Amino acid sequence: MQIIVKKKDPAVIVSIQGHFNVGAAPEFERIFNQHLDAGERRFVLNLAELTFISSAGLCSLLATAKKIKEQDGNLVICALQGEARKVFEISGFAALFSMYSTEAVALKQV
């Protein structure tokens, strides 16, 4: 997995490429914690290039989202597709997150 972070006002855009499994979870959470500590509150998670997410990945995502929410932040997801989108739907995650088709839309809504 590769995580790319870029700052694009008003949010921090985090892009995940490849597999999001148990091995990737700590790095994922560390990045978000780091930005939360730095005072960022708005996040866009770009999952255009996410090829797979495991239950551990979902767990990590859920935990992160809840932490952001607790600090009055907001996390939105964009560009989810393919197998990963199916997982989100089956697991009911799709109902838990605000999901947008493109990064640009997500940036406006975050």
Place this chain on the structure above:
Amino acid sequence: MKTAPLTFRRTSLAVKLGLMVLTGTSLVFAAAFFYNHVLSRRNILRNAETNARNLAGATVSRIEAVLNGVEKTPGYMALCLEQRAWERADLLAFIRNGLVANPDIFGSIVAFEPYAFDPHSRFFAPYYCRQGADIRQTWLGSDQYQYFNLDWYILPKELKRAVWSEPYFDEGGGKVIMTTYSVPFYRLLNGQRQFQGIVTADIALDWLVKMVTSVSYLKTGFAFLISQNGVFVTHPDKRLIMRESIFDLAEGAANERLRQVGQDMVRGGTGFVHLESPSFGKPSWLYYAPLKSPGWSLGVLFPEDELFADAQRMGRNILLIGLVGFAGLFLIIVLISAAVTRPIRALARTTAEIARGNLEIKLPLVKSHDEVGELSYAFDNMRVALKEYIAGLTEATAARERLESELKIARTIQMSFLPKHFPPFPEQAEFDLFARLEPAKQVGGDLYDFFLLDDQHLFFSIGDVADKGVPAALFMAVTKTLMKGIAMQGGQDPASVLEHVNLELCKENDSMMFVTVFCAMLNFRTGELVYSNAGHNPPLIRRAGGRPDDLPLPKGIILGTIEEARYTTASLTLHAGDTLVLYTDGVTEAMNPSQDLYSLERLRETVTGVSDQDPKTMVDAIFQSVHAYASGAPQSDDITVLTLHYHG
């Protein structure tokens, strides 16, 4: 021998250095010593030969001077006897005068051939000899004393030349060794030179014995004289004199070399030879030179060790000095190198301590800025690094051990909650059920369950807790227990069970743990199946003789996140020969070494490939296929499969 190399390896650098330097200097010293030894030996030998030659030469000259003087008288007499016929009285006076004129001569004969002097007398041999201060005359020759056959007569006669006889003891039986010089004389008769007789001069050799005996060389070296037959005429060992020849001596001592030397001596040779002397019983040197006129040989014999005694003493002293010097040198080298290597040894002791695990020990302070100082500094850095590394390692090990024990606990919790008795309901012929959970190393949280609600309803479920370790295991246990408890209350459809369970799980769920669950109730009498889903993968359904398909699922969110989540119950009817395959994403998301997923397609193919109706066969086939695909790649998630075959 076994310990020798070990000992050497243990030998300190100082000693090694000392030994090496010592070996080098010893070689140089040995070479110089050997060269000096060889050279001085050669010189000593050359000097010895010269001295022995001079000694022998002087002795020989003195003896020959006397012998030559003696030879003159009978020689002159023979000459005179050849000149003319002699009157008896003249002849007697002539012989007597010869004796008077030459005091070295003890006696003298003029012996004639039979009837040669006096046609009437067979024997004519007047003999003059000294008796005290007087000179006496006797007549030799009788039937008993036929002088013609005696050596002194017949030898010069036959050899036609003057001859010195072999030495002999005097007639009187005294102890005086004598020898006789015999000269043949001839007369011209009828124009032919005819042998007439012999003139002799007897001399005592006591002076010669004394002279030769007085010769000494080195400490015990001596001179000796042997006759032409090799018989000892003089020798310090009196028993040999006139009794034994040099060849007897050689035979007695089985000394072939001595025999060869003796042969050269009696042949008149000169030589300086090395031999094992029976006289000394040790290696000796012999110089020998002939006394030409009598054909005797004078030898000067001396033991080799005396010859080289001085050289040997000198050699010994040099060796001693060398040894003491080397010992001193060795000591100095060892002391110097000990001083040089002391910090290294201290370092070695310290590192040995470090090697034993004591990383707290301070390295000895080395003030010098040489290699030893650098080494010491580097060692200290190493020690500190090692200490930190070990500390880190200890911590990591502890953490891993903690984690591992936690995982073990988690697995034990998880596994102990699962029903593991198969077939679970042997009395129910309507269906067969088999399930297996293969826990991953790190992730625990899969669950399956089945139980009879009443005599016609089977409840079965599968789930996956999205976390790891003990919390996940506990969460799984809670989920399973809740689900069973709620389902067993009766009168509830699967969606209702899920809603109740969700509500319970959402309470106090601070860690944001969730679980996906698929649960179903089968009326195994009718085949009616009702089911609901909370975010779990859709199970596969294979209708009798058909291909597997995803079971159509109603939407339903994962359990444990949203309290007001609502679930829907779906239903369908199973017919005889239908098979349900419930699984967790551990199956489809199993990875091979290049991190490709096993995928739903492969699962479908595998399920299609199994014609057997035994659910265990199906489960085995799936696990086998997944393992084969993973080809040893580590399993990252629990793998769970539950298969139900409906017989109707």
Place this chain on the structure above:
Amino acid sequence: MLLTNAHRLLLLVGLIFLSGTLALKAASADAKPCVLVPQWEPQAQFAGYYVAVEKGIYARHGLTVTVLRGGPDQPIGRLLQEGQADFATTFLTSALEKRSLDGLPLVNIAQMVQRSSLLLVARKSSGIRSPADLQGKTVSLWPDFAVQPKALFRKFGVAPRVLTQGATINLFLRGAVDAASGMWYNEYHMLINSGLEEQDLTVFFYDQFGLNFPEDGIYCLAPTLKQDPDRCRRFVQASIAGWQYAFQHPEEALDIVMRQVTAANRPTNRVHQRWMLNRMKDIMQPPGALPLGTLTEADYLRVARELKSAGQINTIPAWNEFYENCAIDIPTNQPGR
């Protein structure tokens, strides 16, 4: 003189017999005194006798034996005749000559040396390889031992120039003669130990040419034997035992010989005497030899005939009168001769 002495002896014998056989037996039970005179100066040639004295072998045989110093001054004939000696050793040829020429009634009571020790030695460098090569050469011979060489010369039809050989071998050593006589046990070794090499010498042993003359034998006068044959047997048997002891213990025998040699102030040495003792063994016990003491009539006749044809003796004594083997016992019930 001889007859007178013989008569005297006979008279003495008679007197002894008169005085009674008991007395004689008593005397023999004690130790009978005997005197032996060897034909030459002390040397290993007589080792057996010296050993028999010193090792008490004679004493064990009931004899008290004195060995006189032999040599040119002690002619055995005279000593036997004068009664100064009872027994003597000498060559078979010498015994025959003495018996023939001096009329001495010598009886051989044991033949000790079976094989001629006398030899003729030549330098190979003189071109002498066989007796035939002696033609035209100069040879020195001992007058007393000239029968064998002259028979050899006749046999090979050679006529070398013959010189009289004296007491030394210097004629040969100095090259004055091409060949010389010698005893194997004596002169031959002297040549070797004057520096000559054996391989440079040609040696003719007479037994190789059918001229073997047995040499040393033990002799006594006929009356001595007649008067007390028992004493003679004891003497011979003890002497043989002495020899056997000497051959078995050569170094001890040499010690004894050297004591005799030293006492006689002889110019010889142990090495030479060792050689002599070894050669005595060779010529007394040559391979296939008869027991010590034996003289065969054939040997006797050959020697006697050669001596007669050489003119050394006039008559050949009767075999039975000349030889009585005292080495073997005659049963006591049979009276001795």
